[in-house]
Amino acid sequence: MPDVSSSEKSPEEKRLIERSQAGDMNAFRTLVERHQRYAYALAFRIVCNESDARDIVQESFIRVWRSLKAFDLDKKFTTWLYRIVVNLACDCMRAEKRKRRLFLVTGEEECFARENGLSDETVCNRDLVEHIRRLADGLPPRQRLVFVLRDLQDMTMEEVAETLHMSMASVKTNLCYARKQIRKRLGTIMD
Amino acid sequence: MRCSKARQLMLLMRPGELDDVVQRRLESHLAGCPRCAAEAAAVARSMKSIECVREQVPVPADLSGLLGAIMRQVESTTPARVVHRAFPTSDSIAIRLSRAACGIGAVAIAAAFFLMSYSDAERMALLEKRMQSIAQLHSSKFAVLDGITLNESALSRQLAQLSEHPRSYASIDLGGVLAAIRSGSSGNEPEMVKLQKKYPRLWALQLDHGLDPETKKILVTDGRALLKDIQELVNLGDR
Numbered sequence: 001m002p003d004v005s006s007s008e009k010s011p012e013e014k015r016l017i018e019r020s021q022a023g024d025m026n027a028f029r030t031l032v033e034r035h036q037r038y039a040y041a042l043a044f045r046i047v048c049n050e051s052d053a054r055d056i057v058q059e060s061f062i063r064v065w066r067s068l069k070a071f072d073l074d075k076k077f078t079t080w081l082y083r084i085v086v087n088l089a090c091d092c093m094r095a096e097k098r099k100r101r102l103f104l105v106t107g108e109e110e111c112f113a114r115e116n117g118l119s120d121e122t123v124c125n126r127d128l129v130e131h132i133r134r135l136a137d138g139l140p141p142r143q144r145l146v147f148v149l150r151d152l153q154d155m156t157m158e159e160v161a162e163t164l165h166m167s168m169a170s171v172k173t174n175l176c177y178a179r180k181q182i183r184k185r186l187g188t189i190m191d
Numbered sequence: 192m193r194c195s196k197a198r199q200l201m202l203l204m205r206p207g208e209l210d211d212v213v214q215r216r217l218e219s220h221l222a223g224c225p226r227c228a229a230e231a232a233a234v235a236r237s238m239k240s241i242e243c244v245r246e247q248v249p250v251p252a253d254l255s256g257l258l259g260a261i262m263r264q265v266e267s268t269t270p271a272r273v274v275h276r277a278f279p280t281s282d283s284i285a286i287r288l289s290r291a292a293c294g295i296g297a298v299a300i301a302a303a304f305f306l307m308s309y310s311d312a313e314r315m316a317l318l319e320k321r322m323q324s325i326a327q328l329h330s331s332k333f334a335v336l337d338g339i340t341l342n343e344s345a346l347s348r349q350l351a352q353l354s355e356h357p358r359s360y361a362s363i364d365l366g367g368v369l370a371a372i373r374s375g376s377s378g379n380e381p382e383m384v385k386l387q388k389k390y391p392r393l394w395a396l397q398l399d400h401g402l403d404p405e406t407k408k409i410l411v412t413d414g415r416a417l418l419k420d421i422q423e424l425v426n427l428g429d430r
Contacts, residue, residue: 032261036254044249053249054257061261066268131244144403151241158206176202183202183237
């Protein structure tokens, strides 16, 4: 996947943001077109659900539009956008967890999954969901996020730290723990 | 380099994760330690599996529809431009000047408020005031604050918003969220202790607010996640 996240803000992108700040819808549309794929991939890899990922991306860009005037042009637009996406994705995961706990009676979880479109993925994404779940299920939230951003979304360590508001040391620690757990899990499966 | 250290470091062998000196020391250790070398090979195999997953890019079902939906919503939330004449020419000079003075005053007050950074004591006073008006969480899992009903997802949304706009710190129902966490968690976790030490008065206030068992059951599972958000928000608010 093209590493849009790590590209320095080009003068062209800066102009697009400036024009969007001034209310230019076409400029904002171009911004959305440029970044929506990456944002979608990021959201999907966290929540493992197509419709949730779409909703998250939609809401993220709406929030960007609403707050664009206050955006500091010296900062990285992508870091800001991805932070919003990650926060909304985390909210979504927490909401899902809460809903699941309301269906703790054995057997109802499957019904819940069906009724709430958790099996709605396209055929190819279903495999991807399974793979991500195999790797990341059971990881504590912070470790999961660091793992998804670094190892699945391929962000640099600096980008992960900026997006998650963590120190580099904290990113490394969480990444270590996450990979250790995954290594154990994969080792068990392979055995 | 000890084997225990090597086993930690070998988990960070993707490019850019270790600095050059550490990388060389690790490689040197692996060259001389067969057990660690075998473990490093196993780690590399797991990383290969992860790489395969990374290469699978999620296929969006309908991205063009998504763009359309975003732009529609953006357009619907943008008010039409209306041009007002701020100073109708028929008004007297005195009226125009007084309007200008009011406008400048309002801007100055807004700017002062915007630029003001709350000290810890001010934040405490503000939160204490808000805490005093929080009713107990009802069995329907709603908190009522200042006549506004908040449910759990609204609180979560507020947290998400706050992380994007640190300056809106004072307007968020931080006290209500902390009360929910305090009531639902064990209070033994390191983060809780840190928060407790940082805001002792706020902590004491929360003990007065009980929660019904039904609400506790749901909130206790989210306590940790919300607490981590709170910790980050506290850090943001301190900047």
